Amino acid sequence: MRDFISKTVAPIKPSGIRKFFDIVTEMKDAISLGVGEPDFDTPWHIRDEGIYSLEKGRTFYTSNAGLMPLREEICNYMKRKLGLTYDPKKEVLITVGGSEAIDIALRAVIDPGDEVLIPQPSYVSYEPCAILAGAKPVTIELTGDNDFRLTAAQLEEKITEKSKVLILPFPNNPTGSIMEKADLEAIAPIIEKHDLLVLSDEIYSELTYKEKHVSIASLPGMQERTIVINGFSKAYAMTGWRLGYACGPEAILAQMTKIHQFCIMCAPTTSQYAAIEALKNGDEDIAKMREAYNQRRRFLLHAFSEMGIPCFEPYGAFYIFPCIKEFGMTSDEFATRLLMEEKVAAVPGTAFGDSGEGYLRISYAYSIENLKIAMERIGRFVEKLRAEGSGK
Amino acid sequence: MALREELLTTIEKNSRIDVKELAIRLGVEEVDIVAELQKCEEEGIICGYHTMINWDKVGIEKVSALIEVTVTPQRGEGFDKIAERIYKYPEVNSVYLISGGFDLLVSLEGKTLKEVSYFVSDKLSTLETVISTSTHFILKKYKDHGTILDKGYEDTREKVSP
Numbered sequence: 071m072r073d074f075i076s077k078t079v080a081p082i083k084p085s086g087i088r089k090f091f092d093i094v095t096e097m098k099d100a101i102s103l104g105v106g107e108p109d110f111d112t113p114w115h116i117r118d119e120g121i122y123s124l125e126k127g128r129t130f131y132t133s134n135a136g137l138m139p140l141r142e143e144i145c146n147y148m149k150r151k152l153g154l155t156y157d158p159k160k161e162v163l164i165t166v167g168g169s170e171a172i173d174i175a176l177r178a179v180i181d182p183g184d185e186v187l188i189p190q191p192s193y194v195s196y197e198p199c200a201i202l203a204g205a206k207p208v209t210i211e212l213t214g215d216n217d218f219r220l221t222a223a224q225l226e227e228k229i230t231e232k233s234k235v236l237i238l239p240f241p242n243n244p245t246g247s248i249m250e251k252a253d254l255e256a257i258a259p260i261i262e263k264h265d266l267l268v269l270s271d272e273i274y275s276e277l278t279y280k281e282k283h284v285s286i287a288s289l290p291g292m293q294e295r296t297i298v299i300n301g302f303s304k305a306y307a308m309t310g311w312r313l314g315y316a317c318g319p320e321a322i323l324a325q326m327t328k329i330h331q332f333c334i335m336c337a338p339t340t341s342q343y344a345a346i347e348a349l350k351n352g353d354e355d356i357a358k359m360r361e362a363y364n365q366r367r368r369f370l371l372h373a374f375s376e377m378g379i380p381c382f383e384p385y386g387a388f389y390i391f392p393c394i395k396e397f398g399m400t401s402d403e404f405a406t407r408l409l410m411e412e413k414v415a416a417v418p419g420t421a422f423g424d425s426g427e428g429y430l431r432i433s434y435a436y437s438i439e440n441l442k443i444a445m446e447r448i449g450r451f452v453e454k455l456r457a458e459g460s461g462k
Numbered sequence: 463m464a465l466r467e468e469l470l471t472t473i474e475k476n477s478r479i480d481v482k483e484l485a486i487r488l489g490v491e492e493v494d495i496v497a498e499l500q501k502c503e504e505e506g507i508i509c510g511y512h513t514m515i516n517w518d519k520v521g522i523e524k525v526s527a528l529i530e531v532t533v534t535p536q537r538g539e540g541f542d543k544i545a546e547r548i549y550k551y552p553e554v555n556s557v558y559l560i561s562g563g564f565d566l567l568v569s570l571e572g573k574t575l576k577e578v579s580y581f582v583s584d585k586l587s588t589l590e591t592v593i594s595t596s597t598h599f600i601l602k603k604y605k606d607h608g609t610i611l612d613k614g615y616e617d618t619r620e621k622v623s624p
Contacts, residue, residue, distance in 0.1 A: 091622040104622035194624050243624075361468065365487035372486045415622060437615075438487070 082201060085194045086421030090405065094415040101444045102415040106243060108307035108388070109435045110362075113355040116306060116348045123343035130339065134331040136164025136315070137342045143349040144315055151275075152285045154293060160320040163327050164337045168273045168301040168314035169195055170330070175269055175297050175316060176203040176235065178325040184234040189220050190423025191391075192239040193271065200235075208233070211425035214393060217382045218247035222256045229260070235267045238286060241274035244422045244431035245391040246367075246384025251284045258289045267322075268296040273314070276305035276356050279364050280385040287317075294319055302341075304387075305356055306348045311341040363388050366434040366441055373445040377452050388435045391419065395428040397455050405430060411454075412447040465490060469498055470507070475608065477511040516603075516611050524571055526555075526603075527578050529586065530596040531566040541565060544591045553581060564596070575599070 087104065094100050111117075135141065141158035148154045156162055165171040176186065176199050186200040189210040200207040210228050212218040225236070240249040261268060268286055275283040287296040301314025316326060330336075367390065374381045374392050381392040394404050401418035409415050417433075419426025434441060468488055473479060481499075485492040502508040517524045533544050541559050548568055549557040555569045568586070572578040582597050603611055 085624060087622050087624060091620065094621040100621075102621045105619050106623045107619060109617065109619070361471070365472070368489050369483075369487050417622065 078201065082198050087194070087417050090409065090415055090417065093409060097409070097413060100409065100413040100415055101440060101447070103432045103434075103436065103441075103444055104415045104417045105433050105435055106389075107309040107435060108304065108359065109437065110307040110359055112306060112308050112311070112344075113348075113352065115351060116308070116344050116355075119347035120311075120340045120344035123340055128339055128343055132164075132336045132339050132342055134336055135162065135327055136337055137339075137346070140164060140342050140346050140349075143346055144317070147349050148298070148317060152283075152298075153288050154285065154298070154317070156317045157320070161317055161323055163316045163323055163330060164342060165301075165314045165316060165330065166334055166337050167303060167312045168271060168299050170334060171297075171299045171301075171314050171316040171326075172196065172237075172269065172271065173199045173202075174326045174329040174333075175299065175318075175322070176200055176205065177329055178322055179235060179267060180205045183232060185230060185232040187225070187228055187233055187236045187266070189224075189237065189239065191218070191242070191244050191419055191426035191429070192237070192422055193243050194422060196237050196239070205235070206232070209423060209425075211423070212245070212247075213425065214382060214429070217384075218242065218245040218391070219249055219253050220257060221253075222260055225257050226260050229264050229266075233264060233266060235269055236261060238268050238270040240270075240272070241278055241283065241386025243274065243387055244389050244417065244419065244426065245429075246387045246389040247382075247391075248278055248280070248283070248384075248386040249286075250281060254284060254286045254289055258286065258292055261295070262291060266295070268292065269299065270296055271299045273299065273301050274304050274387040275300060277360060277363060277388060278386045279360075279367060283386075297322060302345050302348055306345075306352050307355075307359065308341070308344070308348065311338065311344060313337055313341040313345050363434060366436070366438055369438060369441060370432060370434055370445070373441075373449070377449050379452065388433060390432050390434065391429050392432065393429055397452075397459070401427055401429060408448065408451055412451045414444050414447045414451075465494065465498060466502070469495065470502065473508075514607055514609060518603075518612075523573065525573065525575050525578050526600040527570045527572075527582075528598045528600065529568040529570060529582060530560075530564040530598075531568055531586065532564045532593045532595075533566060533589075534591045534593060535565075536591060544589065547589060548586065551581070551585065553577075 090104060094102050138158065141162040144162050145156045145158045148156055172195060180203040182204045184205045185208045186205045187208050187210055188196045189212050197207045208228050210224050212220060240247065270286050272285060285298055287293040287298050297316055297318035299316050302308040302311060370390050371381060371383060379392050381390055384390050397404060401420045405416055405418040417431040419429030419431060481492050481495050484495045535541050536543050545557050545566060548554060553570055553572055555571055558567045560567045570578060570581065582595055586592060587595055605611065
């Protein structure tokens, strides 16, 4: 029999976090800090709208681009939160999570050989999606010395004649890093000079703990060359509803809608009805959850500083990214031993790109009580490693 | 959020978080927390630190009731005087002035059905300004003070996710 597997797909590695998943699942009383989704339930009034829509028999396809009232609410939201104006008829597409939006945005703009610039460490899907779209992914290695922000110099260094798209993943998973307005203003002229399209993944935009999130699309001249991707998963604790959206220039959105039409048809109808309620009446929920995350964030930063483990202050998402280079192990070794010896699961930084080496992703989408136990265990582990080190 | 609001919101659900932890979680110094707590106590903003107990699980019988009370308001005093007469009884948990079909909502806790009945018939109903009462015994508490009773938290998320 022939080898049926595609030569493009075969070399793509499965997500690096999978390996730990299998071990943790079987380990009793293990504490996982590996979860990349909120620990809160979707607020009840949002769930209730979903249930209500089912009761009313709203069980059919919606239009390809999504329910018009939802697209209108998204436009209101973009205006209210980011000062951006979009046409709900032509410049918004409702997708199955932010993930689908990333995938089809790349497929809509990539020709074979085009280069996609991907700052790393970052979410695991950008590189595979770029490859599947026929692009050549070009990694920009972000560094801890400037809190994993993207600088103009780092960007410019990787640009070639073939560069077409820059993925901008901030607030960032796994580092928790953000790009403030000044950081964005520094890279915008380079993006313009090299005529790049920006794919701005702003799924964590509601979870920032310093200034309010600024979208690169709100900078002069940038909206016309930016696709903003966002969704309901992180802001409203709606991961399982699988609902995201893309806003951007009509010409590109039209092509994305075409792909979406053929491979997805439309995003889940129940989720779309629930999402309308989320946008209309969910600001208070976000504020409450953000405050809870912020307290945990401060708690973890303090705990790591007490342990003497360096960790820059992350102002976004719900991750902190401590540096474990002093122990002379790879992130993978550290995470494996931490799991085996103290039953705490954290994801090695390398699961999000080579530049994550020497770091761990710690999620604080857990109750303080849970985090306390985890920090005690990590503290004990670190002491043990230091004792081993000095004994040698 | 201002420190006061943030602090109050945090301890409203758990008054046992110590000062040190509060300082870390709210990103301020311990002295600030101590000062703010003291101010809130002095100003009568923090009125007490209670423990929520699900007595059903202790096996000790307790009977709780909600009583709707209709009264005649008194000249110059309104409802305050009669409310005071009622809330002074130690078995009374709370007294609210209510809009709608009756005036005061009194919640009560007693050891037995008899004890509660006795209080209503002998003490409450006989107060001069009380016109009528309607007693509702509580059969089961599902949620109290924002906390769902009898339901443990279960993390049903995948153990590791992107």
